[in-house]
Amino acid sequence: MRARLVVLLTLIALGCAACGAPSRTTPLVSAVTATVAATSRLIPAETFTASPTPSATPTPVASAPPAPAPVDPGALRTAPRDNYSVPALPRAAGDKTRVVVIDPGHADDEIGAAANGVVEKHSNLDMAFRVEAFLLAQGVRVVMTRRGDVRTYVGPPIAGYSATRRDLQARIDLANDINADIFVSLHSNGSASSADRGVETYWDSLRPFADANRTLASTIQRNVIGEMTNAGISVLDRGAKNDSCLRGFQGRCFPLFLLGPGRGTTGAEVLQRGGTGDQAMTSRPTAMPGALVELLFVSSPADAALLQSEDARNGLARGVARGILEYLNQAPRG
């Protein structure tokens, strides 16, 4: 169970440094297959989305442990701040341009799910560039949390804080600092069962803007499925899903770190992770609506084949971008 907690708390691991970031001109398929050509072993990094059952259906909220008590920010130290590795500035005063943060999940040694010739961190980055291209053409400003195979945070090690936690926090901080309209994280799923497949989009119901979260996620999900259908490509629609109790551990619910409320870490947990002092900590959550899209399962041979198809990848990216645009068109400007 201890190992499960570590997996849980490290969620969407990220970041690399010397892995040779795939350039925009690098064909995805060759980049991916070059990296894992000899790998048939699934690296189930997406344990935060896979369920304990082979169906990978998230645990129903009704039977999950109760939500944790609200964190009192005034009683906790906040997580350390890091600089981030991508240049970005806030909007100029009066600039009404929509700003969308696109977050390619994982990076560096935290590669995400990998199977069937697809490495998620590379696939996510390629997909993010595709989504960005569609949005830029529509006059939307896009800020990506990484543009290469590097973690988003820049800084020396800090006792008690994992690289993954700091990386995720930096992605959130970046979105908050530039006052983005929405935060959209791109992933692909992994499961112990090769039969699990399809597209799903997560949103969080515990935030003050929960309704917007749900609208954003469902709009993206619908458009991805719609674009794939229009392209004549069949994918399973797994729907938009509430992540508020995606995982339960020791009586606590854990939503996705990127989407959920500020996450409290007890003093004992800080010490267990090698930190000094025993004061509890809390993370900084996003200040804007967000969604996390799981674009197919790399662990499904059929889905992985689609992820190595230009037509399918463009359809998925077009669907994400169209969903974002549809959401922005109906959402009030902040």
Ligand SMILES: [Zn+2]
């Ligand atoms: Zn992922």
